[in-house]
Structure formats: C-alpha cells, structure tokens
Amino acid sequence: ERARTERIFDFTHRLEAYVPKQKRIHGYFAMPLLAGGKLQGRVDPAREGTTLVAKQASLAGPKAVVPMAEALVEAAAWVGCTDIRVDRVDAPELREPLRTEIGHALRRAYR
Structure with a gap:
C-alpha cells in the first residue's frame, strides 16, 4: 500500500509503466531498493541478451552505492x-x- 510505504519509509513509489513516457521520473518499471531497513533508492532494470541494464538508477546518497551494486549483481x-x-x-x-x-x-x- 502506497500510503503505508510513504508513512513508514518516507519514500514515495509509483509504478510508472502507465504514466506517459515524457512524464516518468524514475522509469518504466522502477523498483525500490530496500537496504538496512530503509528504502534507499530505485532502479529501472531491463535485459539485453546476457546484460542486465540499469536504465536509470536513483540513489538516496553515497551509502546506497554498495547496496545498489549488490542488488544489481543479485538481480x-x-x-x-x-x-x-x-x-x-x-x-x-x-x-x-x-x-x-x-x-x-x-x-x-564469481570467486
């Protein structure tokens, strides 16, 4: 539920797939990044062959870099x-x- 997410995490998230392209802020299928109990960013993922593409990454700050990288590798x-x-x-x-x-x-x- 959006209202609860906003209240608990102070984070607004909307699925923008149904928003006209020119009005999208975070991307077609942007997904939130939960790390350390906080929503710290979002990424709009896509796949091109064997490459995962982060079409757009939004991070709350430098502390979100490592969790975002780890989430992308896992995805x-x-x-x-x-x-x-x-x-x-x-x-x-x-x-x-x-x-x-x-x-x-x-x-x-891959060690």
Whole structure:
C-alpha cells in the first residue's frame, strides 16, 4: 500500500509503466531498493541478451552505492545475466562509484 510505504519509509513509489513516457521520473518499471531497513533508492532494470541494464538508477546518497551494486549483481544472477551496464544515475557524482562497486560485487559473486 502506497500510503503505508510513504508513512513508514518516507519514500514515495509509483509504478510508472502507465504514466506517459515524457512524464516518468524514475522509469518504466522502477523498483525500490530496500537496504538496512530503509528504502534507499530505485532502479529501472531491463535485459539485453546476457546484460542486465540499469536504465536509470536513483540513489538516496553515497551509502546506497554498495547496496545498489549488490542488488544489481543479485538481480543479474536471477535472470541469467553475466554483465551489468548502468545507463544513467540521477546523481552524476555517484555514477563512477556505482560502476566501480558493481565491478567489485561481480568479482565477489564469481570467486
């Protein structure tokens, strides 16, 4: 329930699949990131062959980078992807840290 999610987590989430493309904020099928008991961001995932694509990633701040990277690696495994690509990060300063952490998380996952 949206009202409860907003009240408990102070986080507004809407499925934007039914919103006209030009009015979407977080992406067609943006999914929230729950980490440490808090909703810390969201990602709009897609799959291109064996690549999981984060079409758009929104993070609450630098502390959300590691959980987002780990969630993307886990999601890639669920759908049989061996690579991850990040197309857009809402906070440009978190783009490279996220890419770097995805690399670390992939190496940990495939040891």
